Amino acid sequence: MTKNAKIVDKLNKLIQLDYDAIEAYDAAVEKLQNPSYKEQVAKFGEDHIRHAEVLSALVDGYGGAAATGPDLKRLLTKGKVVIADLVGGDQAILTAMLANEEVTNKTYEAVLSDLGEAEAQTREIVATNLADERRHRAWMQQQVDREKAAA
Numbered sequence: 001m002t003k004n005a006k007i008v009d010k011l012n013k014l015i016q017l018d019y020d021a022i023e024a025y026d027a028a029v030e031k032l033q034n035p036s037y038k039e040q041v042a043k044f045g046e047d048h049i050r051h052a053e054v055l056s057a058l059v060d061g062y063g064g065a066a067a068t069g070p071d072l073k074r075l076l077t078k079g080k081v082v083i084a085d086l087v088g089g090d091q092a093i094l095t096a097m098l099a100n101e102e103v104t105n106k107t108y109e110a111v112l113s114d115l116g117e118a119e120a121q122t123r124e125i126v127a128t129n130l131a132d133e134r135r136h137r138a139w140m141q142q143q144v145d146r147e148k149a150a151a
């Protein structure tokens with residue numbers, strides 16, 4: 001496999017993960033009751049859409065074919081199907097989304113540490129996306145803790 005093909009593979013893994021996240025976020029926005037949760041989670045969903053777009057542009061630049069949807073073996077532990085079937089209200093949804101963000105953070109961290117051969121701009125874009133994923137995870141953790149304290 002050429003150097004560029006390896007980079008494309010890694011970026012495509014992230015693109016598939018972001019598509020998986022987009023669907024999980026849509027399902028969560030649909031189900032959340034608290035309007036301020038709904039609004040914030042919808043904004044995070046838009047971050048994932050942007051992630052998929054900027055990563056796809058990078059893949060194009062490496063001469064690869066960008067993934068156009070999630071992988072069949074879904075990476076997220078609490079994907080859209082799980083979210084759609086959850087009972088237990090906002091707390092259950094936020095807890096599931098926190099588990100998902102653990103996966104996005106770990107996957108982005110692993111890919112970033114494995115992109116030594118990629119151009120600096122590629123690593124910067126992946127690092128910027130990872131910063132968003134960290135922000136998502138921190139917010140989910142905060143709300144889960146708050147919901148627990150209030151229960």
Ligand SMILES: [Fe+2]
Binds near residue numbers: 104133
């Ligand atoms: Fe993302």
Ligand SMILES: [Fe+2]
Binds near residue numbers: 101
């Ligand atoms: Fe995220």
